[in-house]
Amino acid sequence: MTEPTESQTTPDRPEPDDETGFTRRTALKALGATLGAAAFARAMAPLRSWSSEQSMDEFLQQHYKEMSPEEMEQVLRRLEQETLEQYGADVHIEDLPPQEGVQFGYALNLAVCNGCRKCAEACHKENNHDRSTNNSYIRVFEMEQGSLDFEKGTADYDHTVPAAGKYYMPVQCLQCDNPPCVDVCPVEATWKEEDGVVVVDYNWCIGCRYCEAACPYHARRFNWKKPEVPTQEVNPVQAYLANRIRPAGVVEKCHFCLHKTRKGEMPACQQACPTGARVFGNMLDPDSDIRWVLENKRVYVLKEDLGTRPRFFYFFD
């Protein structure tokens, strides 16, 4: 039990205070344990300020689908209160269910899109994206004429558009009918709604980012830090599964602006497009523009071979 180190008793003799069971070694161990515990508390100190921002209600909050209307109501008011405290903005957050008889679809005319990125900018503002990273659910690729290969395109172009020999291809979540991102989520924090929109419960996501790895279209984003949005720029018209300001550490994605579209409006990107390239609507409505495009244009979807069945279509006039 004992080693002949300088500060300790030799192994040949019983330890001095053996009667009481209290030895110098025990004392040293206790000292070591105390120091260790203190050092551990010190190491974990950054968690203290963080945990004071987290409420117990948030911690115990149930999954979106498990909450009663009353519980949902409390959550919405709490989230509004938090937005007021943390962003100084007075917002209204709704829980908007899908409408009966609506199946959203989106089509984009590649022949007229000029790569101005107004859609990405509108998305950025509409959805209360982090200002410091200029995040948006839409990325516009400048593609080489005569090729559909993204590797020959770039999303980082910085010149007057349209450029000669190029065409432009905005990409956002395609709201797949067979979404790989939904399959892989270990906690069912993301799912497909009745109207076809794939949504995320930002208060249920654990931030494992498996969905980000699974998406073949780079449609998902992770909140690597708490989003920064100046008070006067916060869009106060918000919905729970849509554009409310996301917490840090969770995944988000395009939701077809359901806080607008489920009330009969067009998504922000469609409204912002100056060329009329974007056609959005209810595919079940025989008089809708989207229905006309699907019936009369030769549309295609991205990476059809993967079997994801997107409901976002591209076409050339």
Added chain:
Amino acid sequence: MTERSDDVSHFLSYPRFIWRALVESTDGNIYFYVWMTLLTALALVGANAWAHQVADGMGITGMSDHVSWGLYIANFTFLVGVAAGGVMMVIPAYLYDDHEMHDVVIIGEILAIAALIMALLFVIVDLGRPDRFWHLIPGLGQFNFPMSMLAWDVIVLNGYLLLNLHIVGYLLYKRYRSETPDRRWYIPFVFLSIVWAISIHTVTAFLYSGLGGRYFWNTAILAPRFIASAFVTGPAIIIISLQLVRYFTKLPIPKGPIQTLISIIKVTILINLFLLGAELFTEFYTGGSHAKSATYLFFGVGEHTALVPWIWTAIVLNIAAAIMFLHPLAREHFAFLNIACILAFIGLWIEKGMGLIIPGFIPSPLGEIVEYTPTLAEWQITVGIWAFGLMIYTVALKIAVRILTGESNLQRDQKPKKKAVDDSGSA
């Protein structure tokens, strides 16, 4: 009736046994204290970096929306392999009745426990919201089973951890009490653990190979490749552990188990290289956009070459290790053998870690090349978890060895408090 009262007493005496073992494990010589202090310090640095990561967000890592998994998941993947590799002692011991292996098989099971705890910690530090971990608990949260491979992984990893904790705990407890273990209480679990070991690394491979949008991972031989390399790294670590145990303790370590493990590695290290070669042939002969990640990994694309030095280091180390294991010196010369083990360990840590996880994200599904380099915080957390895992491994080995050698024994502990003083020098 006696059986029943026996059961009740075990409920009390088992925790007492564990407590006693933990208390005893804090004794050791100066080397032990220096080693544990060093590990504690490293673990604390990691804990501190993780606390910052939680408080400030994962932006302090080098990961991005393009490369959304990095060093943590790379280590996780590798460590699941180490845990599965521990079974390479169990199979000879129980399936082939290798008696010498049987005497030391517990070292492999302890390695599995330590590696699993590390693997689970690497998942936790990769979570953006660790406070919501309870969403993953079946019954409490929403468990996407059987659809999500990550849900499967939660089950198989925790199941394997429990199996090994039971087997190791039960056998040591019985030995501590000088009782013969009841075969019904461990043999079925041992055989289950053999199948289970294969399953943990298979499911972990399926995490990646099931993703149709990631061509680099979307290959049927990913699971066999994982298993092959697991059966190199596990035995390699055990070979070194056995020698350390022989050096630092009184536990007799026979030559046989080490020779058996060398024989295993001789085969598995070649299978691993063969499977890697088969994969690379398919990638490069076919070419096209499906081979873009492999091209990036091995040769770089344009000025983007961050992973090229990593993977060539791994290839050189793996081939060197294979040649060394095949050389007759490996059986005779321990220093030579240990170098081979270390080369294989580092080579596979790269190949099944950084060399497998990162290129899966480069280029992105939309053809963009965004590179990834781990930040200081990520290295701190990674080293911290490894240090913590080594602490667990050290303490568990120490407890096990003292029980196996009879230094720690119930009868002896129950003797009046006149301390045995003859067991100094053992760590």
